[in-house]
Amino acid sequence: MTLLTRIFWLALRDLTLELRGRTGLLAAVFFLFTMLLILGLALGPNQDDLRKAAPGVLWVALAFAGSLLAGRAFGLEVEDNTLDDLLLVPGSREWLYYGKLLFQLLLLLIVGGALLFLTAGLFYLPLSALPGILVTLVLGSIGYASVSTFYAGMLARLRGREALLPLVLFPVVVPVVLASVKATASLVEGLPLGEVFNWWQLLLVFDVIYVTLCGLLFPYVLEG
Template sequence: MTQPSPSFFKAVLAIARKDLAAEFRSRELLSAMLVFSMLVILIFNFALELNVDIRRTVTAGVLWTTFAFAGTLGLNRSMAVEKDRGCMDGLLLAPVDRSVIFFGKAISNLVFMLVVEAIVIPLYAMLYNETRIFQLEFIGVLLLGSIGYIAVGTLLSAMSVQTRTRDVLLPILLFPVAVPVLLASVKASGAIVAGLPFKDYVTPLNLLIVYDVIFIAVSYMIFDFVVEE
């Protein structure tokens, strides 16, 4: 593997910028993710009867479930577009390290997910008068969780688009492997919303960081094997 150089980062950013530019022109992916998120929250509202007492304990869970589902939608679409338009072949022919593609796609996927979160969270806060989610710690956990989720998700979506059952396969592949991210995030952000002190959620936070580091490193190392022709 080559040593990361300035051109490495430039190439990563170029790929991410290409995706973002395409998306901000068509907005089809983001709008799908957003509408979907709102629908999930609407369903949760009636399924769980989100009154004040219940909300105190389930806010973190509802938000994370919503983001996980919306995330698979985005991951699937963003990789399928590359594959269908033949962009992937073009990218693979480019004289750059394969991991550049991984980081480029991961960054654009992460941006999509963060944009959705940035819209859904204020909406949730407004709908339920839940201002406790506007805490720096909460945002931090959200960021760490999204990074881990997107790192594995980008790798797995690159695999699932190459299979026969591609659209249905991604969540089935992703959820069992992403269980630690989702549970640790729910645990940590739930504690933050409940107003517990730092020492009560430092363990899930550490596990979240461990997961992020391990899975970014591993995805970086094995992405080559996933896109190889």
């Protein structure tokens, strides 16, 4: 089995388990829904106000949901004592990180897609901006997932990891979230694509650096 197929199988297995178990995904989506309703009620009902707040709302919600989902990356492995089996696979351990990263990314994109749908409806996002926001969503999610997977792996066996994970995660992902907010805001305001492109470029740079660095560092910080 080549490394690439290994990565895909790991991600596929985790995604299947997650979709069958549903607790993590359902909790995240329901949390988001509640959050959007509260924010909509607090900031509305003026259409312009809501549209202006939408980029911030979208990314704050996704950042919170992402920290809820981050624990899922290694949560089941630790509960079922299967992490050691994975570590026994011969060869270097980077593939483990990339498999989990793919899984986290898919989870974030599923939740992010649902979130985008809800935000577009509740906060009057212009339809023409949606393709651009989708690109931003993908770029932002890659950056977010790369860091969250990394720290989830590092803290996997620690008691009280649920409390600690957001704490270590947020300082490092702040730049990604901010760049995503700015890109989304420029799209919603209908600024020329050149303006948005700068932010996409920055996001892409973050993604490449984070994904590479986290993959390189992962074998060193993983316990056992």
